[in-house]
Amino acid sequence: MSAASCLHTEDQFLCSICLGVFTHPVSTPCGHNFCKTCITNHWDGKVLYDCPNCKEVFKTRPELKVNTFIYEMVAQFRQSAQQEASSSSSEQQVSKPGEVPCDVCTGTKLKALKSCLVCLVSYCETHLEPHVTTTGLKRHQLIDPVENLEGRMCEKHDKLLELFCKNDQMCVCMLCTILDHKSHDVVPLREEYERKKAELGNTEAEIKQMIQKRRLKLEEFKQSVELSKKNADREVAEGVQVFSALMETVKRRLNRVTGTIKEKQRETEKQAEGFIKELQQEISDLEKRSSEVKKLSRYEDHLHLLQNITSLKAAPPNKNWTGVRVHPPSYEGTVVRAVKQLEETLSEQMKKLIEAELKRVQQNEAELKRVQRYEVDLTLDPDTAGSGLILSDDGKNVYQSNKRKNIPNNPERFSYYPIVLSKQSFSSGRFYFEVQVKGKTWWGLGVARESINRKGSITLRPQDGFWTIRLRNENEYTACDHHSVRLSLQPGPEKVGVFVDYEEGLVSFYDVDAAALIHSFTGCSFTEKLYPYFEPCSNDGGKNSAPLIISPVRHTE
Structure with missing residues (x-):
């Protein structure tokens, strides 16, 4: 008998009602086997007594007796499974404090791998196998092991909490939607989970951005x-x-x-x-x-x-001292x-x-005149402009409006920040351009490489492809280097010149009217096309409505 039992699989000893191994197996007149408790509960409260498998109806409630043959086979199977579990327990991890133990294991509790939301039981690797191999059990919802599975049941209706009521912001069961939460906006738990998870992801991103901004501000203060x-x-x-x-x-x-x-x-x-x-x-x-x-x-x-x-x-001869005087100087x-x-x-x-x-x-002045010889004619590229930017017809002026426009979100466009690049790009040599910033309280200028990120959050620093200087809050001038560098500019410039030497790896900024060097990025490594960068920044309720203007160089002898 023991040899034959080795040929049996767990599928042969599963109750079709509870989908578990038989407990006190009984047979119906039609020849099908069930757990005594399962078939009894199935028939309780019914007028007609049918077989859950073949649907045959019995005129009177059948008298149930334990099927001794099946009972012995199940007992042998349970013993064999327990021995197999014992032999493999050394290879599996024993449950430690703080870990979820297997609810089926007897004696030494092994660490649970999954919890079943249908069975409300947590399983180790051995006891989880039926949920992986048995067709009926495969439909059960498995999750990472959790404690207190009973807490996932509705206390009022003893049903699984598988829905979420948006009106009352609580988890509910199927019966709750018919009774207490009727006409409420109810969605599947997974749907609300995904939505909340997405919200948490956005919140986490916002918090990280806030932390980053504060770290940058902290670095700026330092x-x-x-x-x-x-x-x-x-x-x-x-x-x-x-x-x-x-x-x-x-x-x-x-x-x-x-x-x-x-x-x-x-x-x-x-x-x-x-x-x-x-x-x-x-x-x-x-x-x-x-x-x-x-x-x-x-x-x-x-x-x-x-x-x-x-x-x-x-x-002795007498000297006449009458006229002798000692005259103080x-x-x-x-x-x-x-x-x-x-x-x-x-x-x-x-x-x-x-x-x-x-x-x-x-x-x-001589240095400024020298770099001004490399003047280039630039026009702004509308395909890169953020949705709130307004460009002049000649492509020389740009400012931020109070309204965002509905424009195509093409790959070249900055989707979030009020930034625009020039149509012209440079991959060698030297070039210079001047921009009027008079009347502005916020602005940013410089150059950027072609492969910069143009979607979502942007960090202005050389390692991310930006070489820029910025004005914030009317008098906070900074160079956006690896760490922000505070610039002492009093008074601030009204026109800024930008000079780039591609091979030398140099980006310099000048106060044109004062003929003074503002800041230089040195030792840069350029391997891509460079585009002049313009950021007129927020309109700030009209305080910063003045445009950035690409100005022709005024050459002097």
Whole structure:
């Protein structure tokens, strides 16, 4: 018997009502077999008793007895299946905490691979096989394993929640649509699932875009701080250099003034010291003579006085000091003259600085004149223009309107952003063009490669094929490099020149009126056609209604 049982398949032991392996199999008078509970429930509440398989009707309710032969065969099959499951359990994963276990496994629970929404049972690989091989079970809906399958049943009607009521925003069963949700907008659960999933996808994309925008803004703030620091460091360095030189000059002038004054003072002191020394010597000689005269005058003996008076030294010649003076030198005007000389020196330094600045401006003007020689005649391509853009008839002006037009969404067109490219493209050499941006509060200019993304979200940076500069919020100028670079432009340009050297890998932007370089992208690698890029940006309620205008170059001698 055991050998023969090996030839049986599970299909032979399945109840056609529950589609599961027989439990207490019974036979009807027509010879078909069912689970005793299944056929009993099938007949309960009926007047006519029929066979679910052949539809034969019995006049009276048949008395059911367990089919012992089938029962034994099912028992052997269950034992064989359990042994097979046990032998393969080592190869399958045992259910771990947090994983959904197989509801059929006895003893060690294996990890469920699928859950059946019809049977409301989760199956491991072994117990899932009937749902893969049996025709009737193949129609059951399988999903990734989930716990609490009972939660997928309607608590009120004990039916599968397979529909969604849009009015009440809740999952319902088939009976709910007939009773509680009658006339409501009800759709299949999968349809609402797909719609919600699409909404979540859009929400996720929007959130990612918001994150990206904030990261770019964060990077922009960091760049602004870094640019401010660089500008401050540069100005401080220049200030230190200029004022250090100024202080050194002042120090030299001060030393020279104090030296002159001290030299005059020393000469005066030297002259006075000579006079003082001479007077002191004369006073000493006179005091000695006075002492000798005083000594002789004390003699009482006439003869002795007369004999010794001849020994009295002759009086030294007396210098007339009446007209001798020590005249203090005049210091008046010394500081004033020194300051005046310092002023002249500073004026010379200022003149040199102005000459250096003028030379720099002349060099910039010469550089601008050089690149202006590569001027090209451009016209805007309407096939690339976003739906809200208005182009002039001559293809030289473009601005953003308040209304979007219904135009063909051809591959060349930018579907979302107010961007337009020129008809002309360049794949070698040098080219230059000028665009008037006067009166605009938002704009973008530059060049783009042919293969850029023109549909959906766009990131303006070289790795995505864009070399551009932009104005935002009237005074926020940035170069859209790998990371946004804040540009210090005060005042902002009214006309911007764009120069490209294809082989050199250079894209430069100029303030035409100031003849000043705004920014350069260097070391670029161009392998495709390049198109001039124009972005007039949002109309902003009329604040940014001025057009971008492709202007002819005004050559000067």
